[in-house]
Amino acid sequence: MTEVQLYDTTLRDGAQREGMSFSVVDKLHIIQKLDELGIHFIEAGWPGSNPKDVEFFDKARSLTLTNSVLVALGITRYPGTKAENDANLLAIVNAGVKVAIIIAKSSELQVTQVLETTLDENHRMIADSIGYLKAKGLTVFLDAEHFFDGFKANPDYSLRCLKVAEEAGASCLILCDTNGGALSDEIVAAVKAVKGLTTVPLGIHAHNDGELAVANTLAAVQAGVSQVQGTINGYGERCGNANLCSIIPTLKLKMGIDCVTDEQLAKLTEVSHYVSEVANLVPDAFSPYVGASAFSHKGGLHVSGVTKLMESYQHIDPAQVGNQPRVVVSELSGKASIVYKAKELGVDLPPSGNEAQKLLEQVKLLESRGFQYENAEASFELLIHRAKPDYQPPFELVDFMVVVEKRRRPSTRKGMEEMLSEAVVKVKVGKEIMHTAAEGNGPVNALDEALRKALLQFYPSLAQVKLVDYKVRILEESVGTESQVRVLIESGDGVDEWRTVGSSTNIIEASWLALADSLEYWLMKQKSIG
Numbered sequence: 078m079t080e081v082q083l084y085d086t087t088l089r090d091g092a093q094r095e096g097m098s099f100s101v102v103d104k105l106h107i108i109q110k111l112d113e114l115g116i117h118f119i120e121a122g123w124p125g126s127n128p129k130d131v132e133f134f135d136k137a138r139s140l141t142l143t144n145s146v147l148v149a150l151g152i153t154r155y156p157g158t159k160a161e162n163d164a165n166l167l168a169i170v171n172a173g174v175k176v177a178i179i180i181a182k183s184s185e186l187q188v189t190q191v192l193e194t195t196l197d198e199n200h201r202m203i204a205d206s207i208g209y210l211k212a213k214g215l216t217v218f219l220d221a222e223h224f225f226d227g228f229k230a231n232p233d234y235s236l237r238c239l240k241v242a243e244e245a246g247a248s249c250l251i252l253c254d255t256n257g258g259a260l261s262d263e264i265v266a267a268v269k270a271v272k273g274l275t276t277v278p279l280g281i282h283a284h285n286d287g288e289l290a291v292a293n294t295l296a297a298v299q300a301g302v303s304q305v306q307g308t309i310n311g312y313g314e315r316c317g318n319a320n321l322c323s324i325i326p327t328l329k330l331k332m333g334i335d336c337v338t339d340e341q342l343a344k345l346t347e348v349s350h351y352v353s354e355v356a357n358l359v360p361d362a363f364s365p366y367v368g369a370s371a372f373s374h375k376g377g378l379h380v381s382g383v384t385k386l387m388e389s390y391q392h393i394d395p396a397q398v399g400n401q402p403r404v405v406v407s408e409l410s411g412k413a414s415i416v417y418k419a420k421e422l423g424v425d426l427p428p429s430g431n432e433a434q435k436l437l438e439q440v441k442l443l444e445s446r447g448f449q450y451e452n453a454e455a456s457f458e459l460l461i462h463r464a465k466p467d468y469q470p471p472f473e474l475v476d477f478m479v480v481v482e483k484r485r486r487p488s489t490r491k492g493m494e495e496m497l498s499e500a501v502v503k504v505k506v507g508k509e510i511m512h513t514a515a516e517g518n519g520p521v522n523a524l525d526e527a528l529r530k531a532l533l534q535f536y537p538s539l540a541q542v543k544l545v546d547y548k549v550r551i552l553e554e555s556v557g558t559e560s561q562v563r564v565l566i567e568s569g570d571g572v573d574e575w576r577t578v579g580s581s582t583n584i585i586e587a588s589w590l591a592l593a594d595s596l597e598y599w600l601m602k603q604k605s606i607g
């Protein structure tokens with residue numbers, strides 16, 4: 078059976094997408110998810126290019142990964158210099174990884190016109206850079222930039238670049254369609270030519286400018302490539318990279334290539350949504366395999382078809398990729414999914430009972446107001462508990478007031494005015510009403526401080542709960558500042574992390590609801606443990 082290794086570059090090439098940036102903490106979280114998914118190699122950054130990546134690789138040393146190996150990216154040494162004096166190569170050595178990938182030009186035009194050096198010097202740059210990293214004990218992959226375009230114009234030169242890399246000890250030669258414009262038959266012809274030249278394993282790195290990145294990747298695999306590079310959700314520069322969320326299930330379910338286990342494949346949808354949430358992008362509902370609508374059935378004929386025979390309008394069983402079929406018009410399926418979700422959270426709701434029906438109606442109402450529970454399970458769990466007649470909330474919000482002031486003191490220069498935020502909150506705990514005020518560096522921070530101040534007197538252990546992340550999303554963008562705002566908050570106590578949601582036309586209120594849910598959730602959990 079053909080073996081294929083998966084190589085993810087979401088954190089490097091994916092982050093090149095316009096508007097996308099990951100913090101060090103985001104990257105560490107995403108790596109854990111990719112490891113669970115069974116990705117073999119994770120390209121996590123370019124330590125020679127920015128200090129954030131150096132900090133990241135430092136922190137990444139403490140990660141324990143089961144399936145994945147971290148890879149650091151770099152570029153060949155500069156023309157006319159020595160590899161051992163190259164700061165970018167040294168940064169890879171210092172990154173503490175076992176595998177490096179080196180970008181090298183493999184197109185005559187790129188070498189002479191862009192790199193502005195001689196064709197022979199480019200070969201020496203490839204050989205020296207790989208040789209240097211090999212001598213430092215690293216496994217080295219070659220990223221043959223512009224390979225397919227170069228091969229088209231001058232195949233001999235491009236092939237020679239690969240041969241030089243092989244002789245220098247590269248463990249995998251990755252053929253790149255850097256500009257993303259190649260057609261599948263061109264990819265196949267070039268891969269076959271390379272196969273006739275070398276026995277070193279080959280990889281494919283395709284971009285999506287002709288909307289063929291996935292097709293070109295699969296064609297390359299059929300032509301004998303054994304490493305597949307891509308990103309989660311196809312994020313990447315310009316129109317993106319090859320989408321691993323489409324490639325992985327196609328390889329496994331349609332081409333019989335066991336690149337991940339069944340259990341790992343079943344995490345695909347979760348990982349896809351997780352990465353888009355961290356990237357603060359709305360998950361694309363219409364993505365193949367992992368989109369919320371990938372297996373939704375709306376038309377009457379389709380609905381009646383799938384109720385008789387599930388596969389009548391589905392190309393795979395959605396559960397294989399962790400997705401689920403959705404019958405858009407049927408209220409019954411909605412109720413079933415509420416019962417199902419509640420069960421996952423350890424709450425048994427009788428499917429025929431009133432409770433499930435009421436909860437469904439409430440979820441529908443709240444979702445129409447902009448709440449979304451798919452990525453805010455803590456808020457959803459609270460909804461379930463609040464629906465129970467014996468639920469005692471640990472506190473109740475009475476009201477709040479926030480003042481935001483921009484103040485210019487006589488001594489301050491223009492443009493250096495201070496922003497002041499102060500919040501006053503009223504919270505009920507049992508029969509007592511607490512009234513507290515606090516300042517913060519912004520209105521949400523001030524609210525958070527005031528709310529905690531009130532609650533800490535009753536629940537001192539709440540001090541360990543920290544806000545990990547705060548994201549705001551404008552819904553229905555066309556209505557401008559009047560539009561609905563959804564706030565997603567991620568909180569942590571050093572052991573667990575959980576996410577809550579708030580929605581309102583007012584960003585402060587949306588934040589207040591998400592904040593309150595976050596603290597209530599933690600207190601509820603403590604109570605059920607203790």
Ligand SMILES: [Zn+2]
Nearest residue numbers: 090255282284
């Ligand atoms: Zn790329």
